Amino acid sequence: MGLLRVRAKKIFELRSMTRFGLAALPVLAGIAYGTGRWSLLAWACFAIPVLLLGIRPAEPRPYRMQLRSGGKVHIDAALEAALAQSDSNQRCAAMMLELDEPDTLQDRWGAAGVEVIMSTLTDRLCSMLRSGDVIVQQDATRFVISLPSIRVPELGAVISLIERLQKTARAAIPVDNANAYVTLSAGFCLENRAPSRSAQSLRQSAHLALLDAISQGAESARGYSASTTPDLSQPESYTHEVLQALQDGQIVAWFQPQVSTDTGLVTGFEALARWNHPTRGVIAPTEFLPALEAAQAMELLSETMLQHALRAMRAWDVAGHKVPSVAVNFATQDLRNPSLIERIKWDVDRFEMAPTRLTVEILETVVSENDDDIITRNIRALGDQGYRIDLDDFGTGHASLANIRRFDVDRIKIDRSFITRADEDPEQQRMINAIISMADQMGIDTVAEGVETIGEKSILSQLGCTHMQGYAIARPMPFDQTLIWLEEHRTHRSKTSYFPRRKA
Incomplete structure (x- = not known):
């Protein structure tokens, strides 16, 4: 029985099936006229469009097209693809964003409130990114972004993007009939500044830059360079x-x-x-x-x-x-x-x-x-x-x-x-x-x-x-x-x- 449902769903998802279903309405109208059963036509006019439209899979939200599921594998794959597209005129960069004072937010709004905040931020950040950019929520309060094909010189474009992302994050976020206000700190690494030309190097360098930014206070931004703070994993x-x-x-x-x-x-x-x-x-x-x-x-x-x-x-x-x-x-x-x-x-x-x-x-x-x-x-x-x-x-x-x-x-x-x-x-x-x-x-x-x-x-x-x-x-x-x-x-x-x- 379950198999029949799956097959029926696949059939109805076809565009040709939509055209067939709508074309059947005049035929049913003739049958209803000949038999005098107008209730049949009324039910068909209601049921067929609902059935055809209701079982069609939901379209993904266009403003979240850049979002990928969390994990280093996904962002590293996006960064590798960005590196492969780079040339002398266009380069890539990695960026990390993190909520400032997450413990304070957790204390005030709770885990559910922070989840609402992050969901709203995801929508806002995606709306500011290009269709080819990729964003991953790495953990509870951090985002990682792959930025491919940035026209050289890329530093000004990345800094300008950070300013826009931080600005959109500042607006009030409705949580439990109140408004939460948050800020983001940012760290980034340009392709030509990373210690090696690899996705892992870009991501780790952006992380070090983020740690440097967080140490400077709320809503700071830092780019990776050779003098950036050493790895604090020791x-x-x-x-x-x-x-x-x-x-x-x-x-x-x-x-x-x-x-x-x-x-x-x-x-x-x-x-x-x-x-x-x-x-x-x-x-x-x-x-x-x-x-x-x-x-x-x-x-x-x-x-x-x-x-x-x-x-x-x-x-x-x-x-x-x-x-x-x-x-x-x-x-x-x-x-x-x-x-x-x-x-x-x-x-x-x-x-x-x-x-x-x-x-x-x-x-x-x-x-x-x-x-x-x-x-x-x-x-x-x-x-x-x-x-x-x-x-x-x-x-x-x-x-x-x-x-x-x-x-x-x-x-x-x-x-x-x-x-x-x-x-x-x-x-x-x-x-x-x-x-x-x-x-x-x-x-x-x-x-x-x-x-x-x-x-x-x-x-x-x-x-x-x-x-x-x-x-x-x-x-x-x-x-x-x-x-x-x-x-x-x-x-x-x-x-x-x-x-x-x-x-x-």
């Missing part, structure tokens, strides 16, 4: 290099200012780790923090950041700049240390600073996911001794109101995933308003992270956020540049764009 040697860099003083604190939305005055700085690599330049923490975590060296990093922060605070005081506090991030490893309080107190006393001038930043996930007695005791002891407590990346975890009260949190830092395009998206505004209203009811200040535009600054002020931090204020900078920035900010504060916040 974690032991890389971990040793990072640890050596930390011991040699190559990993230092950069500082990003926080300002009041009421007055525009500087209310503090956050100390952020940066690696001054001797050959690769400044490397963002997203690249080297995993190595330090694996080596159980996060306490050494926080100790380094704390000393740099306190040293900077003393220098700002000497220079006559009023900086109320400096924030330092402390990881779970730090908070599990029974001697943490004594260590912090010794450093703060050594620099003759009041405890209120040090802000301890703790991830919301640490508060929401840990019932560790030592962690609880340390956080509460820090608050009792006068240190300020900031709950970082609020909205990405599930900290309860009871925990926020229990740990005596001074400020909630609203994660930048809520801030992005808040001036354009009413749903983002409602989420921010809910967080700020909750904080107001609890007597807690709020800090908006990742504020990048004047529009975002304006809406956050109107919604009642008390502090802001982000590129719209200033990018993270080394200590010596903070002195220049503070002087300029003090001189030109009256001209700086800030918006008095909404009063309760």
Whole structure:
């Protein structure tokens, strides 16, 4: 019976069968007229077109013609074909794209939400590619693209394509009656830059370029060259290099200012780790923090950041700049240390600073996911001794109101995933308003992270956020540049764009 169905389906899929079926309608009309059975004609007019059209296989979506199933085999085959087509006038390239901050997206939207985001991105990316290009989703958050037949010189065309792909990814993506906003980092390798003329070499070089781009921060793009970061598939040697860099003083604190939305005055700085690599330049923490975590060296990093922060605070005081506090991030490893309080107190006393001038930043996930007695005791002891407590990346975890009260949190830092395009998206505004209203009811200040535009600054002020931090204020900078920035900010504060916040 099943075989008959298959054969019948094959017969009806033929175009000749479609013509035969439609031609049969007049014949059936004659039979119906002669016999008076008009119901037969009515059923035939309905059933035949439905049958003929309904069993025909669905046409593939034209905007996904470039998409292939995942796996290195498929993309390597496409890259080999692209290499075979290359000549002196046209060359090929490999490109890799990856979602920035995938863990944050996973925490906020869940696996199903990330799947929706990737599906939407697939449609958008395919719509920007040529019919001969090939795109493969290599894993949960990464795409690999084969770009054949690019007219020489190809560098400008590839960079222009990356800009268009990143732009189309920025638009809002509907997820569960809300809008998600994402960015893509990109790495690419031109045919003539790959170490060898093979698909594997192109793909691996694009991967190295992508890792380099990710280390530079969100929505970065890098091309492969001979000086691109070496393969990090040897974690032991890389971990040793990072640890050596930390011991040699190559990993230092950069500082990003926080300002009041009421007055525009500087209310503090956050100390952020940066690696001054001797050959690769400044490397963002997203690249080297995993190595330090694996080596159980996060306490050494926080100790380094704390000393740099306190040293900077003393220098700002000497220079006559009023900086109320400096924030330092402390990881779970730090908070599990029974001697943490004594260590912090010794450093703060050594620099003759009041405890209120040090802000301890703790991830919301640490508060929401840990019932560790030592962690609880340390956080509460820090608050009792006068240190300020900031709950970082609020909205990405599930900290309860009871925990926020229990740990005596001074400020909630609203994660930048809520801030992005808040001036354009009413749903983002409602989420921010809910967080700020909750904080107001609890007597807690709020800090908006990742504020990048004047529009975002304006809406956050109107919604009642008390502090802001982000590129719209200033990018993270080394200590010596903070002195220049503070002087300029003090001189030109009256001209700086800030918006008095909404009063309760």
